[in-house]
Amino acid sequence: MEIVKRYIYAVTHKLPEKQRADIEQELQGLIEDMLEHRTQGGEICERDVEEVLLELGAPHELAAKYKGNRKYLISPELFDLYWVVLKIVILSIVIGLSVVAVIEFLLEPVRGGPFIGEFVVSLITSCVQGFAWVTIAFGIVEYNGVKASGIELDKKKEWKPSQLPAIPNPQTQIKRSEPIASIIFTLIITILFTASIQFFGIINFNDEGSTVVAPFFNEEAIRTYFPLLWGLIALSILKDGLKLVAGRWTARLAAFNLLFNIASLVILIIVFSDSAVWNPEFLNDLVASGIVSSGSEGFQTVSNIWNNTTDSMIYIIAAITIIDTIWIVWKMYRIRGSK
Amino acid sequence: MSSVKETISGLMQELRRGTIIIGVLSQLSEPQYGYSLVAILEEKGISIDPGTLYPLLRRLEKQELLESKWDTNETRPRKYYLLSPMGKEVYEQLCLEWKSMISSVENIIEQS
Structure with a gap:
């Protein structure tokens, strides 16, 4: 038997x-x-x-x-959101890696053939990774959602016509393209920042065909702040995700945005109040790159700008945050007004 | 022509699905094990293959319409299923619903 x-x-x-x-x-x-x-x-x-x-x-x-019938990794209810997130992630990876590749290629044009091969390989592996992580995350959400029988609870609740969401007021509506663009932009900056921080700077293409970079940041020092910055990025994506789901400005969304502004301000102040994150040799590197010559009028101007900017970076960030906060408060005011 | 047959068999399957549950519940005021239930239902003109019935019994148990108990005294251990008090209530209600459904459907068919 x-x-x-x-x-x-x-x-x-x-x-x-x-x-x-x-x-x-x-x-x-x-x-x-x-x-x-x-x-x-x-x-x-x-x-x-x-x-x-x-x-x-x-x-x-x-x-x-x-x-039984439940054989979904990701159920039809979640699939639309999954699809949007997946598209955003893949698009960001492709654009981000392409930008990195273009910069690297401009800096070292000699490596032609093998360079393109490496780029294709890293593009494929990164896309597969992105796909896998998004899918795993949604799989976990699906699994837990069903296990907690949250979906069933929703079904049992009686539906009332009064629950229908209001047709969005154009003044408080958030266009889908806005948070999506913001997420893509954030992810691209993250990839660039993480993968090639040393290329953030003044890039000079010499007549001889070689390129020299005068980086803004002290790579070693700023890398110690990366975990903090990644946290900020995660928060930022969460914020945009909430915007995407909500589709319009609500009091809660505005409150979360204000919290996010405070958090981002605190994190950026922590990072930029440490003067070690700036490249101490920036001015020398700039001279070495051949853009300006030491002692010239141009050098004087550049060094003024550099010193002022690095000293007052905190204030610049604070000003941007305050402007954004005022904008949110104004939105809130309009929501009140439209009720 | 075969597509008409296929469509009918698909629709019949849908119709049968609900009736099978009534059939199963109707026979479980006495404890039965899966295969004896297949035989009883077969005898009464409701055919169901064991591969469908066994999972169905578990599902009905999970919905608390049935209670089950292993009997290990016989030659081979068998799992017996019996209507729970809730199952009894549900069955009675289902029968009423079924009758009213039949009369409505018959009405419609005769009028057309």
């Missing part, structure tokens, strides 16, 4: 462990009953066994019946 054991194993090995033993025993009993019925108590031959198993059907079909 080896084949019966194999059949039962084929049906049950993918079922939840808790039910497995029970179903195994039940199937064993069923198959024995069916055999007995077929042979009327007589000798059981191989053909009988085979016919009984054929009657029960393909093991994966039987297993599917035991599992």
Whole structure:
């Protein structure tokens, strides 16, 4: 009866462990009953066994019946959102890596052939990674959502026409393109910042065809702040995601935006109040790159701008944040006004 | 012509799906194990293959319409299913619904 054991194993090995033993025993009993019925108590031959198993059907079909209908990694309810997020992520990876590649190619044009190969490989692996992580994240959401039977609870609630969302007021509406563009921009900056921080600077293409960079940042120092900056980026994407889902300005969304502004201000102040993040040799590098010559009028202007900017970076960031905050408050005011 | 047959068999399957549950519930005021239930229903003209019935019994148990118990005294252990109090109530209600559905459908068919 080896084949019966194999059949039962084929049906049950993918079922939840808790039910497995029970179903195994039940199937064993069923198959024995069916055999007995077929042979009327007589000798059981191989053909009988085979016919009984054929009657029960393909093991994966039987297993599917035991599992019920829910066979989604990502259910139709979540799929639209999944699709949007996936497109954003893949597009950002492609654009970001392409920009990095173009910069690198401009800096080292000699490497032609192998360089393109490397670019294609990194593009493919990154896209696969992006796809995998988005899918895993949604899979987890789906799994937990169903496990907590949250979806069922929603279904049980009575639906009332008064729950229908208001047609968005054009003044408070958020166009989908706005948060999407913002997420893509954020992701591209992240990729550039993480992958090639040393290219953030003044790039000079020499007449001889070589390129020299005078970087803005001290790579080593700013890298220690990367985890903090990544946190900020995650928050920023969360903020845009909420905007995308909400589709219009609400009091809660505005409140979250204000919180985000405060958080981003705190993080950026922490980073930029450390003067070590700036490249201490920037002015020398600039001279070495041949853009300006030491002691010239141009050099004086550049060094003034550089020193002023690095000193007052915190204030610039604060000013931008305040402007954005005022804008949000104004939006809020309009929401109030439109009610 | 075959497409008409296919369509009919697909629609029949949908129609049958609901009736099978009534059939199963109707026979479980006495405890039965899966295969005995197949035989009883077959005898009464409702054919259901075990591969459909066994998962269905588990689902009905999960919905708390049935209770189950293993009997290990016989030659082979068998899982017996029995209507729960809730299952009994649901079955009675289903029967009323079924009757009113039949009379409505018959009405419609005769009028057309």
